[in-house]
Amino acid sequence: MRVGNWRAEWFGNIRGDVLAGIVVALALIPEAIAFSIIAGVDPKVGLYASFSIAVIIAFAGGRPGMISAATGAMALLMVSLVRDHGLEYLFAATILTGVLQVIAGVLGLARVMRFVSSSVMTGFVNALAILIFMAQIPELQGVGWQTYPMVVAGLAIIYLLPRVTTAVPSPLVSIVVLTIVTLILGLDVRTVDNMGELPSSLPVFLLPDVPINLETLMIILPYALPLTVVGLLESLMTASIIDDFTDTGSDKNRESTGQGIANVATGFLGGMAGCAMIGQSVINVKSGGRGRLSTFIAGAFLLVLVVGLGDAVGKVPMPALVAVMIMVSIGTFSWRSLANLRTHPRTSSVVMLATVAVVVATHNLAYGVLVGVLLSGIFFAWKIGQIFGVHSTISDDGRLRTYVVTGQVFFASAESFLSAFDFDEALDQVCIDVSRAHFWDISAVAALDRVVLKFRRDATEVELIGMNEASATIVDRLGIHDKVDALDYVPGH
Amino acid sequence: MKVLAFVDSSHYAVSVCDHAAWAASTLSVPVELLHVLERHRSDARIAADRSGRLGIDTRETLLAQIVALDEQRNRLAHESGRHLLDEAAARVRQGGVEGITQRLVHGTLVDNLREHERDAALVVLGKEGEGAGGPDSHLGSNLERVVRGSHRPVLVTSQSFHPIRRFLLAFDGGASTGRAIDFLVNHPLLSDAEGHLLMVSEGTESHRYQLEDASTRLQASGLSVSHHLRSGEPEHVIPQAVKEMEANLLVMGAFGHSRIRNLMVGSTTTALLATSTVPLLIIR
Secondary structure (H helix, E strand, O other), X not given: OOHHHHHHHHHOOHHHHHHHHHHHHHHHHHHHHHHHHHHOXXXXXXXXXXXXXXXXHHHHOOOOOOOEEEOHHHHHHOHHHHHHHOHHHHHHHHHHHHHHHHHHHHHOHHHHHHHOOHHHHHHHHHHHHHHHHHHHHHHHOOOOOOHHHHHHHHHHHHHHHHHHOOOOOHHHHHHHHHHHHHHHHOOOOOEHHHHOOOOOOOOOOOOOOOOOOHHHHHHHHHXXXXXXXXXHHHHHHHHHHHHHHHOOOOOHHHHHHHHXXXXXXXXXOOOOOEEEOHHHHHHHHHOOOOOHHHHHHHHHHHHXXXXXXXXXXXXXXXXXXXXXXXXXXXXXXXXXXXXXXXXOOHHHHHHHHHHHHHHXXXXXXXXXXXXXXXXXXXXXXXXXXXXXXXXXXXXXXXXXXXXXXXXXXOOOOHHHHHOOOOOOOOOOEEEEEEEEEEEOOHHHHHHHHHHHHHHHHOOOEEEEEOHHHHHOOXXXXXXXXXXXXHHHOOOOO | OEEEEXXXXXXXXXXXXXXXXXXXXXXXXXXXXXXXXXXXXXHHHOOXXXXXXXXXXXXXXXXXHHHHHHHHHHHHHHHHHHHHXXXXXXXXXXXXXXXXXXXXXXXXXXXXXXXXXXXXXXXXXXXXXXXXOOOOOOOOHHHHHHHHHXXXXXXXXXXXXXXXXXXXXXXXXXXXHHHHHHHHHHOHHHOOOEEEEEEXXXXXXXXXXXXXXXXXXXXXXXXXXXXXXXXXOHHHHHHHHHHHHOOOEEEEEOOOOOHHHHHHHOOHHHHHHHHOOOOEEEEO
């Protein structure tokens, strides 16, 4: 890396980065606690993770100005691992996730992101928002009536205070006010203290207390794989969002590797796996953060605050936290996508809704993305299959018919290819001109074979024109055949 | 082929146009005028909102806000860029050149040079860019990067244009001065001027021979040249000779030595770029 570049990425915007980093640190604390609760671990696990991921990604990441920490998307994937096997296995899974992400980064798998269409991405954020909201519901059930007015008051402060001033983070004010009110009135509501242990010291390096054998690997691998995928997906998606804001590029493979390094280290420091956060990254940019320093300050200041304030953090009432998380959920959801349902092509809407539905049903963002990507692929094949036509002319004496095939012939259009021929016509000769068609796969070639055989049975002589050019596009069979060259052979394209 | 001229709003712009017009009419090629716009990116200038609040579609709203701001600023930059190019084109036309194209591009000078120089016979640019200080100011590293990045002959103009009657070719016997000679043999740029070949050396037999050989080659192609051999430090001897011979142009091969050596002892080319008061034709 060039020295000038390095300096610009770190110290190009010191004032903005420091202030934005502080805003983000304050916003990260309630989220880290809330996501720990979702995962079923002590708040300290999420807080240590947020500290370590943010600080490490500040150095190792490929997208300056992006915030990474403990996230809801990742927390949701580890619930059953923690419940069934315990915390130590979570640390081991976090380390394995990191290793897999480093491998993905080194292999340059960021390229695969191109198969994730924007409808799938929208589905991803919407599903995430819904899951974050749903995770708050248990906090609202079976609690005293005081909880409800507190949540409403919290939301009121969060949304109305910025009309008065945007100099202080309104979620923080909301939390402070509600905490003080709870203490003064002695309200009977649950507090963060009830949720588990808070950090009282700096994190220390420790090896996860799990047996190192195949059995352990088989336990953590099914968790590490979706964690890897979801972590990279959300990180690269967030990186693109920040790219758009700042109109600068980012190194997606370096980001993947950086996420991996951050997760490996976090596992050893007693934290849970995390990734980039869309909401916090937007808050960072909005607050004026642009460089790596903002991410570093966010992580470092978070730890200082939590360790320094220790006891006070424990006094925060859960309704205040719920209010903040409802805001995060509302802010994460793409409301515009609802309006777009009416105007976007129906297939994109189906992909988006299917992604959301699968995630909400399985609580696993990886499955949703998988279904979304598959559906987009199928829809695309279906659409491209429409770009296909067969036209025919008969000779004056009625003995010869010439079929001209144009467009894409492959598995999705092979059937319509077959039905485009009229086998009831008794002809002496048939000429099939395929020089302007693309024969993409074996299904297409098989369909053509069947057409030829059918005509032959009826004693019709078949002449094929341009088969070599058309089948030059069967890239699979030709293996290393240069595609650009293949398309040159086909004037119909 | 064409003459590629970089114009900007610095006080070298007029001189760049005049030099480009001279070169283009001598070589009978068209001129391409290029103005590089730096992109205005105002994202960091939007009022920072430290409320830490995520509203409805915050992302989309924020992006729309940033884009609108940039659009406004860049539209102004576009307009002034077009205006600058129009003025430059008028100036070049006055110099008797007909084929003039204007291009407004984004990015950095170095990147655009690399992209547009491909079919250029000559690249013309001012010694200082926009934002540089007064006439005495030190040469920025930018020009050196531009010259190093270019594969075409680069004419670095002085503040104003004077008809080129005499030129001095700084000859060191190296590969890049060899290419400088080739350029002069193949292009009629300096065929009407009186040339002086200067070699700064202690005068060994082989140096003498090289110098005479080069001189003969130039004469054979119809240029009127004389050659001189002087001893001393090139950084001092060359400017002194320019002054003595009243040369209007200094021609030289660029960066004969490696970057590493330049880092340690400094490059003659860099020194001459900084101190020369006459235009420089640098050939790599």
